[in-house]
Amino acid sequence: MENSPFKNLAEDAPFELSPVMPTMLAGDKVIQFRCHKDVGCWNACCSNIDITLTPYDILRLKNRLEMSSGEFLKEYTVPYEMDQDGMPGVKLRAVEGGTACRFMKPEGCGVYEDRPTACRYYPVALLSMRNQDEYTDRTSFALVQEKHCLGHQEPRSLTIDEYRQEQGVDVYDEKGRGWRQLVLKRKSAGPGIGKPPAISNQLFFMVSYDIDRFRAFVASDAFNKTYDVPLEVMATLLADDEALMEFGYNFLKHTLFGEKFLEERDGAYEQRMERLKAKAEKLRAEYLAGREALEDEKYSDAPRPGDCGCGDGERA
Ligand code: SF4
Ligand code: SF4
Numbered sequence: 001m002e003n004s005p006f007k008n009l010a011e012d013a014p015f016e017l018s019p020v021m022p023t024m025l026a027g028d029k030v031i032q033f034r035c036h037k038d039v040g041c042w043n044a045c046c047s048n049i050d051i052t053l054t055p056y057d058i059l060r061l062k063n064r065l066e067m068s069s070g071e072f073l074k075e076y077t078v079p080y081e082m083d084q085d086g087m088p089g090v091k092l093r094a095v096e097g098g099t100a101c102r103f104m105k106p107e108g109c110g111v112y113e114d115r116p117t118a119c120r121y122y123p124v125a126l127l128s129m130r131n132q133d134e135y136t137d138r139t140s141f142a143l144v145q146e147k148h149c150l151g152h153q154e155p156r157s158l159t160i161d162e163y164r165q166e167q168g169v170d171v172y173d174e175k176g177r178g179w180r181q182l183v184l185k186r187k188s189a190g191p192g193i194g195k196p197p198a199i200s201n202q203l204f205f206m207v208s209y210d211i212d213r214f215r216a217f218v219a220s221d222a223f224n225k226t227y228d229v230p231l232e233v234m235a236t237l238l239a240d241d242e243a244l245m246e247f248g249y250n251f252l253k254h255t256l257f258g259e260k261f262l263e264e265r266d267g268a269y270e271q272r273m274e275r276l277k278a279k280a281e282k283l284r285a286e287y288l289a290g291r292e293a294l295e296d297e298k299y300s301d302a303p304r305p306g307d308c309g310c311g312d313g314e315r316a
Pocket of ligand 2: 034035036150152
């Protein structure tokens, strides 16, 4: 390593290099790490946050805080785009004018039992990958080694899988699997021709993050006139957040990727096409009316006989 051309890469870099070790690790990889209240860097990681939330993270937090998903999103999150096609994501909002987490308390995390997936994983990062020709995703891990985190110097060794179990990540991973597959599917589809219509991103946002609004949508007349959901299934969806969340993942696969999951009622397709046709005709009529108005305006601005001030328009 003494003469390695890569020796001074970190020192010479014009900016701080990524703390994520660029190695994919398996679950049985042994790491050295422990975080506890007496460590010198207590709360340092929660003082500068960049935490992406999953649908299950939001569900747990909004229920803990006894808020609706809409109230939680407004109060505690900021939206961002997960890809060049504007796939919507949400991150935890930091304190006003700062970078610290709003749930951070001197004694530690104020929502510890319901803390998000990313907080549970730290300092391990979950890497999910999926090739275009593969149906399932592959999971591996990476280690995040930030200078301020002294937990790496603590004398405790355990495998990544043991650490995940200790932090209760397995259940979070299980509940988020369907959503991660959706995100990977959208990303691995590559750049499409043009952006996806705004409505598909709005649908993705509502189903993924705003579960109480999605519940109202599923209970609506319009939804039930279109889709044939058995009564007992509907009753479960309206009463059980987690069942609704899983239903939502499949509903998105059905509507965004054409993976058939729901039965449509007889005539629903034809009615939808009729509605679309009526809408297209209305838009066309509006466009033509707008164009006519523009033409009128253009001609009303054009110089007319007499505008030059040389009389009443008759040639001399
Ligand atoms: S939710 Fe808890 S663990 Fe996560 S950043 Fe906030 S205070 Fe830290
Ligand atoms: S040891 Fe690492 S994870 Fe624990 S408080 Fe310090 S910075 Fe955060």
